[in-house]
Amino acid sequence: AAKDQGCSRWVTFDRAMTDVADSQLAMESSLRRALERGEFELYYQPRLSIADDRIIGAEALLRWHHPTRGLLLPGCFIPFAEKTGLITRIGESVMREAALQQRAWADAGHDVTVSVNMSGRQFRDPRLPTAVAEILAETGSDPCRMQIEITESVLVGDDATSVGALRKLSELGFSIAIDDFGTGYSNLATLQFHPIDVLKIDRSFVATLETRPELAELIIGMCRLLDMRIVAEGVETEEQLGWLRARNCHEYQGYLFSPAIPVDSFDALLTRQKDFAADPGDGVARSP
Ligand code: C2E
Ligand code: MG
Ligand code: MG
Ligand code: MG
Numbered sequence: 001a002a003k004d005q006g007c008s009r010w011v012t013f014d015r016a017m018t019d020v021a022d023s024q025l026a027m028e029s030s031l032r033r034a035l036e037r038g039e040f041e042l043y044y045q046p047r048l049s050i051a052d053d054r055i056i057g058a059e060a061l062l063r064w065h066h067p068t069r070g071l072l073l074p075g076c077f078i079p080f081a082e083k084t085g086l087i088t089r090i091g092e093s094v095m096r097e098a099a100l101q102q103r104a105w106a107d108a109g110h111d112v113t114v115s116v117n118m119s120g121r122q123f124r125d126p127r128l129p130t131a132v133a134e135i136l137a138e139t140g141s142d143p144c145r146m147q148i149e150i151t152e153s154v155l156v157g158d159d160a161t162s163v164g165a166l167r168k169l170s171e172l173g174f175s176i177a178i179d180d181f182g183t184g185y186s187n188l189a190t191l192q193f194h195p196i197d198v199l200k201i202d203r204s205f206v207a208t209l210e211t212r213p214e215l216a217e218l219i220i221g222m223c224r225l226l227d228m229r230i231v232a233e234g235v236e237t238e239e240q241l242g243w244l245r246a247r248n249c250h251e252y253q254g255y256l257f258s259p260a261i262p263v264d265s266f267d268a269l270l271t272r273q274k275d276f277a278a279d280p281g282d283g284v285a286r287s288p
Contacts, residue, residue: 028084030066031077035089039065042097043260046269047115047231047253050245055273057113058105059149059253060098061260062090082121091122092131099141101263106142110270115147115177120154126161129168136172143173147198150176152184155194163194170195177231182219191226199223203234203254209243220247 034040040062047057064072081087095116102114122128136143148169154162155178170176177198178191182205201223205216223230232244235254244252258269 024080024084027077027080028086031081031084031086031090034064034066035086035093039067040090040093041065041262042094042101043262044101044114044266045253045260046258046266047113047251048257050232050241050249050252055112055269057115057147057251058101058266059115059260060094060101060117062094062117063260078119082119085121087119087121088125091118092135095132096135096139099135099139099146102145103139103141105270106145108267108270110274111145112270113145113147113175115149117149117179120151120157120162123150123154123162123165124159126165128165129172132169133172144175146173147175147177149179149200151179152181152186152190155190156185167195180233181223182215188222188226196226196228198229198231199226200231200233201249206232206234206240206244206254207236209240213243216243217247220249 041064042060043063044058044060046055047059048054049056062074062078064077066072078087081090098114098116102112105112105114150166154166166176175197176195177200178186178196179200180202181199183202199222201216201219205219209216220230229251230249231251231253232240232249233253235241235244235252235256237256240254241252241256261269
């Protein structure tokens with residue numbers, strides 16, 4: 001898979017370095033350089049309404065156009081960015097770009113909710129809510145059309161700064177989603193006491209739908225109990241989509257419809273969807 005390729009290329013580079021400290025330092029300075037030179041780009045994966053198969057959202061997924069190693073996936077560099085603390089600056093630039101994109105889509109007449117991933121490390125920075133509020137003011141974007149994806153770990157630590165930041169972001173208007181739901185350690189009690197709006201069922205449960213449907217049933221049952229919006233990740237087959245549709249899940253994303261794509265390609269999908277709504281005679285194919 002592309003993901004493994006991206007990482008192994010980095011691992012090879014890493015191993016070639018004789019000194020581990022050296023390689024960490026090299027990674028840190030190349031991440032800084034990447035920020036300065038604009039080597040990061042957001043790709044967007046469509047999120048669709050299960051009821052009518054329309055694009056209603058976009059998840060921003062970070063990509064790094066490395067000058068020599070090519071296109072790198074977040075799994076290869078986000079852990080380093082977290083470790084070095086550079087995730088704060090990277091995260092701010094991700095938020096700014098995503099906010100600008102939300103504004104651009106809204107201005108073009110597309111109703112698309114933009115979701116942004118944030119790591120736990122960002123939440124432990126007390127300046128996070130202020131920084132985000134400033135970005136909203138600067139970009140004129142609508143937080144009610146934006147979503148923040150966090151993992152259960154942000155809640156489980158019960159860290160006062162993190163919990164407070166989550167509440168402030170929710171109060172600003174963002175909806176809050178728990179990403180990779182079912183893989184962490186949160187429980188029903190924890191989830192109830194935080195401002196969570198959406199649960200994203202981890203793709204591992206979707207992948208095992210055929211063989212272990214009871215796992216997915218259990219996860220969906222928990223979402224129902226909590227009265228949250230249910231998003232299925234990693235939907236790759238029509239069978240999986242049919243199963244989720246039969247259980248009234250709300251949204252899905254996955255390779256079945258589209259992987260994360262550059263913004264131009266996403267624009268083309270939105271335009272086609274709009275044209276189709278205006279003249280359904282055109283016909284519309286599922287894949288981009
Ligand atoms: P995630 O938020 O759970 O994102 C879903 C990942 O699954 C993405 O990988 C996406 O490309 C991939 N995916 C989507 N549909 C399918 C499918 O049908 N099948 C399979 N096998 N995979 C699918 P990606 O882009 O490599 O991102 C990996 C993780 O990196 C994300 O997981 C997220 O936790 C993190 N990440 C991405 N962008 C950012 C960012 O801007 N900031 C932070 N802090 N983390 C980010
Ligand atoms: Mg996510
Ligand atoms: Mg996810
Ligand atoms: Mg996941």
